[in-house]
Amino acid sequence: MRTLIHAALVAGLVTAPIVPVAAKVETGEAKLARITTGRTPGKTVDCINLGISNNDSEKLSGIGMAYRQGTTWYVSHFEGGCPQLRDDTIVVTKLHSSQLCRGDIADLRMSGANIPVGSCIFGDFTPYTKQ
Secondary structure, X not given: OHHHHHHHHHHHHHHOOOOOOXXXXXXXXXXXXXXXXXXXXXXOEOEEEOOOOOEEEEEEOEEEEEEEEOOEEEEEEEEEEXXXXXXXXXXXXXXXXXXXXXXXXXXXXXXXXXXXXXXXXXXXXXXXXXX
């Protein structure tokens, strides 16, 4: 009897459906906290140079964008927020020089479909550096 129960339990485990685990999505606020923790904000600047190597960027869902230049992160909060900015949104900026500036427009597109979902305006850029 014990063997029969054991076999039934094993069969149940083997044939149980595999349910995918949803990936944890990091909120814009959580990303901002991760980027700025242990860093000191500096004086805001109107523009940042995107021509510098070692750049990295992070979308801050609903908030704005963060750009890394060397060891410094520059954070720009979109004016009035940007609720349509999500992790799966493509951000398209039209630059007139190698700089991204306050007042420049970020056009947002749906990932995979290239369908416009809105536009947001960059605010000042705040540098965050390690001390």
